[in-house]
Amino acid sequence: MFESKSGILLVAGIGFFGLAFLSNALVPAMMYRHLPEKTVKELVNGNLRYQFEDLAQRYPDAFKAAYGEPPEDPTKAELWYNEKCAESLTIGRKIYTGEGCWHCHSQFVRPVSNEDRRWGPVSKTWEYQNELQRPVMFGTRRVGPDLSREGGRRSSDWQAVHLFKPVTLSPGSPMPEYPWLFDGAPDKPNKRGLALLTYLQWLGSWHETYPYYEDYEASKILPTPKGEEGPAAEEPAAEAPAAVETPAPAAEAKPEPAANSDAPKNE
Amino acid sequence: MSTPATAESPRQENLVDERLVFWYFVAALTYMLISMLGGILMGLQLLRWNPLPISEYLSPGRWRMVHTNAIAYGFLANGFLGMMHWVVPRLSLRPVLDKRLSLFIFAAWQVVVLSTAVGLLLGEAQGLEWGETPVWIDPLAQAGLLLVAINFGYPIIKVKGPMYVTLWYFLAALVWTFLTYAMGNFVPQYAVTGTAAGAVGGLFIHDLVGLFVTPMGWGMMYYFVPILLKRPMWSHGLSLVGFWGLAFFYPLQGIHHFLYTPIPMFLQYGAVLSTIALEFVVLTVIINFVGSLKGTGMLCLSNLPLRYFYTGITFYFLTCLQCALQTTMTFQALIHFTDWVVGHAHMVMFGVFSMWILGMMTYLVPRLLKTDWYSEEWCYWHYWISAGGLMLMAGDLILGGLFQGWSWAALQPWDKSITVSHPFWAVRIVAGVLMFLAQVLLSYNLYKTWQKSPLRLGDETLTNVVPATT
Numbered sequence: 001m002f003e004s005k006s007g008i009l010l011v012a013g014i015g016f017f018g019l020a021f022l023s024n025a026l027v028p029a030m031m032y033r034h035l036p037e038k039t040v041k042e043l044v045n046g047n048l049r050y051q052f053e054d055l056a057q058r059y060p061d062a063f064k065a066a067y068g069e070p071p072e073d074p075t076k077a078e079l080w081y082n083e084k085c086a087e088s089l090t091i092g093r094k095i096y097t098g099e100g101c102w103h104c105h106s107q108f109v110r111p112v113s114n115e116d117r118r119w120g121p122v123s124k125t126w127e128y129q130n131e132l133q134r135p136v137m138f139g140t141r142r143v144g145p146d147l148s149r150e151g152g153r154r155s156s157d158w159q160a161v162h163l164f165k166p167v168t169l170s171p172g173s174p175m176p177e178y179p180w181l182f183d184g185a186p187d188k189p190n191k192r193g194l195a196l197l198t199y200l201q202w203l204g205s206w207h208e209t210y211p212y213y214e215d216y217e218a219s220k221i222l223p224t225p226k227g228e229e230g231p232a233a234e235e236p237a238a239e240a241p242a243a244v245e246t247p248a249p250a251a252e253a254k255p256e257p258a259a260n261s262d263a264p265k266n267e
Numbered sequence: 268m269s270t271p272a273t274a275e276s277p278r279q280e281n282l283v284d285e286r287l288v289f290w291y292f293v294a295a296l297t298y299m300l301i302s303m304l305g306g307i308l309m310g311l312q313l314l315r316w317n318p319l320p321i322s323e324y325l326s327p328g329r330w331r332m333v334h335t336n337a338i339a340y341g342f343l344a345n346g347f348l349g350m351m352h353w354v355v356p357r358l359s360l361r362p363v364l365d366k367r368l369s370l371f372i373f374a375a376w377q378v379v380v381l382s383t384a385v386g387l388l389l390g391e392a393q394g395l396e397w398g399e400t401p402v403w404i405d406p407l408a409q410a411g412l413l414l415v416a417i418n419f420g421y422p423i424i425k426v427k428g429p430m431y432v433t434l435w436y437f438l439a440a441l442v443w444t445f446l447t448y449a450m451g452n453f454v455p456q457y458a459v460t461g462t463a464a465g466a467v468g469g470l471f472i473h474d475l476v477g478l479f480v481t482p483m484g485w486g487m488m489y490y491f492v493p494i495l496l497k498r499p500m501w502s503h504g505l506s507l508v509g510f511w512g513l514a515f516f517y518p519l520q521g522i523h524h525f526l527y528t529p530i531p532m533f534l535q536y537g538a539v540l541s542t543i544a545l546e547f548v549v550l551t552v553i554i555n556f557v558g559s560l561k562g563t564g565m566l567c568l569s570n571l572p573l574r575y576f577y578t579g580i581t582f583y584f585l586t587c588l589q590c591a592l593q594t595t596m597t598f599q600a601l602i603h604f605t606d607w608v609v610g611h612a613h614m615v616m617f618g619v620f621s622m623w624i625l626g627m628m629t630y631l632v633p634r635l636l637k638t639d640w641y642s643e644e645w646c647y648w649h650y651w652i653s654a655g656g657l658m659l660m661a662g663d664l665i666l667g668g669l670f671q672g673w674s675w676a677a678l679q680p681w682d683k684s685i686t687v688s689h690p691f692w693a694v695r696i697v698a699g700v701l702m703f704l705a706q707v708l709l710s711y712n713l714y715k716t717w718q719k720s721p722l723r724l725g726d727e728t729l730t731n732v733v734p735a736t737t
Binding site for chain 2: 002003005008009011012013014016017019020021023024025027028029031032035037093094095097098099100101102103104106108110111112113114115117118123124125127128129130131133134135136137138139140141142143144145167170171172173174176177178180
């Protein structure tokens, strides 16, 4: 067997490979079969809807160009927003993959190395049981921070400026610039830009502790917001002040999707 | 076990399409240069300098994917395919199934690699590391791998009697590569999701190294090293242990790429254990190759191709030792997500397998072109700059990774970990540019050699009468 063609072909080639696939791939798949895979539509939650409609208000022209106008009827508008939000998420995930964001940003919090203090709750399997994790975006390298709890942590304005020119907000950041997600200025995201913003705001929006702020850093930053204003003042006019003052929709009460249908007052 | 050299039997010019071997090498080197340019672009971005902020198609993030994919499917695959066209007919005493099919595969594979690169630059990547190949190319690549398996599988299957070690590796690798590609590119995209997809993704990254690149590489070593040493391998028993140990333990390790994820812990421990087990198997292979040197150790210094091979073998020992340590949960807590892993990957892919392929090219090009290298001295320069650059890069990144890991664990503000990394990234770009220049030198040397080749000066006929010296 050890030197015969059939041994090498069938035992080593197919047999051992099959054994490994069975034990290392099928076993976890079977173990998690009770966790149904969510569709993109099912991923649209109240937190995300709030952020999505926030995009519609912050960038009305860009939003209209990308998605058109919501129907007048509140019930229809409600469905319309859900649909567009799901569409935006799908495109956003495609851009996140295509631009290689996931090669420098991970999407999982490990139970070691003080990661739960920095990023938030340790990642669980159910968080990944959805269509947008095909293939899963665990990531491979952390040049930049983990993003699995990024949603809601910073305003969409912050994210937009950061994507447009990262060093304006993170001096010394090695992150590339993504001007092609915008029409010339950070307050003019195009369809791709809006989609990526939606995707970023989605990350972690399913979590109880959303939005999760670094607790260890908050105590350090709070006493010195005045001193920090300096570099931030160079930001374009459309930019909201600082991360700490992010409009935190879930801070007091989680907005019901229905309660938001009156939010888009574009005109 | 007999030596792989074929005595009388069929004439080699009827067996091997040497022109095709040469084409594969040219293609491989071209992709190597393209890939390294991508690496340099990303390396410069980390130093906060993007020299080409002109267009989204030159985005460092996209070129980073071209970097890894061009090495895997452009350089390594082309290099190995060229090598197999040289080796398999010699060991099986039969030509490949069909020479026209060979030509078609060559052309088709270049289309696959090029369209992968174009797809990546257009932002069409699939979210799977090392399998970023856009989903619409995957079926093509899969069909190509099937054709490769048929074309080379045929002469191997036809071998009468016992097969030489190299053919064990090749036969298994033809099956494994096909299965690995299918598993990685289709299962996590269409069949499973989330954590289980992560497990499959881990298997894919790992098997691409372990079941495609590694068996091809070792098969190559088992062929060329005894020929250059003019003696058989030291121990046939150890060859057997090496092959079967790899076949059993290698596929079981994929999950060690995702330790501390929500993948069930017992599977994570299983992957860790089989990784450590494989280290012992690797040791037997290393012992076999070092044992083969017995009494002629100086040859691996004086003979240039052998020097590449044994440098690679040394790096292989180092990476596998590193593997056995870094795969433990203790190490992982610190070094996962850091540049340590990047350093490790470069040591394996460049220090081992690229060095082997480059050494094999150094050996074969004069035989393919029927003339000596244009400049032997440049070959030596190429060796030293490649090996030195790699040592600098791997050492630098591995060390830098530790600093990053500690800075994160100490809950330093994130930008501190960037500041800490800067000196290491600066050294890395120096090493990267050096390695790039070495490949440019080799390519230029190859071009000048081709210019003085009798094949070019005379008529470029396929059936050349000058017998190769192996």
